[in-house]
Amino acid sequence: MKHVSVLLAETVEFLNVRPGGVYLDATLGGGGHTRKILETAADCSVIALDRDPQAIEIAKENLKEYENRVSFFNLNFRQMDEALAGRKINGALFDLGVSSFQLDDEKRGFSFRAAAPLDMRMGKDAKYDAGELVNELPQEDLENLIRSFGEENFAGRIARVIVETRKQKRIETTIELAETISKAVPSFYRHGKIHPATRTFQALRIAVNDELGALKEGLNKAAEALVLGGRMSVISFHSMEDRIVKEFFRGEAKLQPVTKKPVIPGDSETAENRRSRSAKLRAAEKV
Numbered sequence: 001m002k003h004v005s006v007l008l009a010e011t012v013e014f015l016n017v018r019p020g021g022v023y024l025d026a027t028l029g030g031g032g033h034t035r036k037i038l039e040t041a042a043d044c045s046v047i048a049l050d051r052d053p054q055a056i057e058i059a060k061e062n063l064k065e066y067e068n069r070v071s072f073f074n075l076n077f078r079q080m081d082e083a084l085a086g087r088k089i090n091g092a093l094f095d096l097g098v099s100s101f102q103l104d105d106e107k108r109g110f111s112f113r114a115a116a117p118l119d120m121r122m123g124k125d126a127k128y129d130a131g132e133l134v135n136e137l138p139q140e141d142l143e144n145l146i147r148s149f150g151e152e153n154f155a156g157r158i159a160r161v162i163v164e165t166r167k168q169k170r171i172e173t174t175i176e177l178a179e180t181i182s183k184a185v186p187s188f189y190r191h192g193k194i195h196p197a198t199r200t201f202q203a204l205r206i207a208v209n210d211e212l213g214a215l216k217e218g219l220n221k222a223a224e225a226l227v228l229g230g231r232m233s234v235i236s237f238h239s240m241e242d243r244i245v246k247e248f249f250r251g252e253a254k255l256q257p258v259t260k261k262p263v264i265p266g267d268s269e270t271a272e273n274r275r276s277r278s279a280k281l282r283a284a285e286k287v
């Protein structure tokens with residue numbers, strides 16, 4: 001199991017890492033970006049957050065040699081105040097979404113490639129799991145969720161077939177859900193470029209973890225905590241996240257966008273790391 005950091009050099013470059021600076025890694029994951037920050041300037045330190053306790057354990061192990069320059073917090077970044085405790089930061093980094101550790105861990109239910117309970121919680125702070133949404137939401141709410149968070153054109157058909165199926169028997173596993181979705185969609189979509197369950201799984205993950213709500217709150221709090229001239233780098237992985245970041249950078253008087261257009265990975269990165277294909281990096285400076 002390995003997580004390959006996306007847009008590693010670019011993201012950290014925008015932060016203008018300086019000796020003695022204090023940086024916030026809001027999404028520690030395996031610690032790849034934090035390591036790059038620590039390597040960039042002597043004596044800088046990182047306040048590192050992840051809502052997933054397992055990510056904290058993995059990153060602590062990966063960053064052993066830097067343990068006196070990193071403080072680890074198992075927190076949702078919307079609660080970053082608890083970690084910052086009034087401290088100002090010279091830069092903040094968000095590398096959104098899930099890590100390869102989470103995707104590849106068959107027990108956690110993020111992927112439809114292996115049978116697992118429909119969980120999808122990144123951390124225990126999530127209010128419900130994916131199984132509860134799939135089996136208990138009224139059809140109309142399920143359809144809206146799949147359409148808005150999955151940008152799925154067949155949301156109506158998928159929600160209808162899920163509700164018909166769960167009347168017979170509760171949908172327990174990722175595979176059962178993926179098969180139900182496959183049955184609901186037209187044949188051309190079933191044999192298309194992406195698995196027909198991809199968008200529905202994305203929608204459920206976003207809803208379970210309230211990813212868009214957390215992002216808005218996290219961006220606000222990070223902008224507040226930055227020193228003047230401090231930078232913020234954000235990597236997003238789908239259009240809804242990118243829109244929130246773009247609008248926040250444009251609308252927030254305290255921030256000046258540094259990237260006119262989002263930075264995207266080059267051909268060699270996308271060839272080596274599939275996960276990087278949808279990545280978009282935006283950076284802004286506090287003014």
Ligand SMILES: C[S@@+](CC[C@H](N)C(=O)[O-])C[C@H]1O[C@@H](n2cnc3c(N)ncnc32)[C@H](O)[C@@H]1O
Nearest residue numbers: 005027029030031032033050051052076077095
């Ligand atoms: C793409 S990975 C980060 C990878 C990391 N930059 C690296 O190079 O190894 C995203 C991480 O952010 C965490 N995460 C997502 N949303 C979060 C939130 N609202 N608060 C805290 N952590 C979050 C996930 O648990 C996951 O470990």
